[in-house]
Amino acid sequence: MGISSDVIRGYNDTMILYLLQNAPSYGYEISKQIRQLSDEKYVIKETTLYSAFNRMEKNGYIESFAGENPENGKKRTYYRITEAGRVYYQEKCEEWNLTKEVVEKFIAEEFAVGAN
Amino acid sequence: MGISSDVIRGYNDTMILYLLQNAPSYGYEISKQIRQLSDEKYVIKETTLYSAFNRMEKNGYIESFAGENPENGKKRTYYRITEAGRVYYQEKCEEWNLTKEVVEKFIAEEFAVGAN
């Protein structure tokens, strides 16, 4: 079993913003990084990724700019995080901790790996 | 800030099934228990709760039966978990642990309370 769209919903934005924190990036790269950082456990769908880009740009969390592949000069759309995006990311991190605390109360003991 | 509908989506079912594990229950009771167990951090909406009941009954995870309030004899709809529901719950617990592992890779260090 993998990760269903319902449980990951709402964290795609967080993952993308995390990866944009230190440097601008683009779709294909972000996609690869999510796959690698999650140890192949989560592969974001292309449409999910690009719809997240559009949504977050509309909300002012990221900005797009035209760039190109430095190796072959092919056009590429880059995204950079905005100040609002950084704030949003931090809020999402806090929300994650709150959500985790709540959800774990409803997870069976034998599954609560980091039970406290 | 609270917990948004996007991040809790998919866990409502899990919470309800957790509470049905040991005994049948009904809407209002489940609602109160979720509020209390989460230390008032999460209050499930009535419509969310009843639509979850309907969905899960349709999927065979729970069964409803007519009962009554033992104090005043008023009618009440009870729900009990099925075998399929128990299996589903355990799968959801496993999925939660997988999701947690993945998401935490994308949460800033200073927020990763239980970082390991």
Place this chain on the structure above:
DNA sequence: TATAGTTACTACAACAGATAAGGTACGACA
């Protein structure tokens, strides 16, 4: 007596993130 609050639901429309299906374009490799 009136009002508010609690219990216990149901119906319906709308929202929004995720997704399936499909398209475009180019280079590399067999």
Place this chain on the structure above:
DNA sequence: TGTCGTACCTTATCTGTTGTAGTAACTATA
């Protein structure tokens, strides 16, 4: 020639959640 990888986009659809509203009976308070 065909497939694979890179890079991205459009459109329509799905589904859990939610807002709004309604029903109905009981209880406590003013």
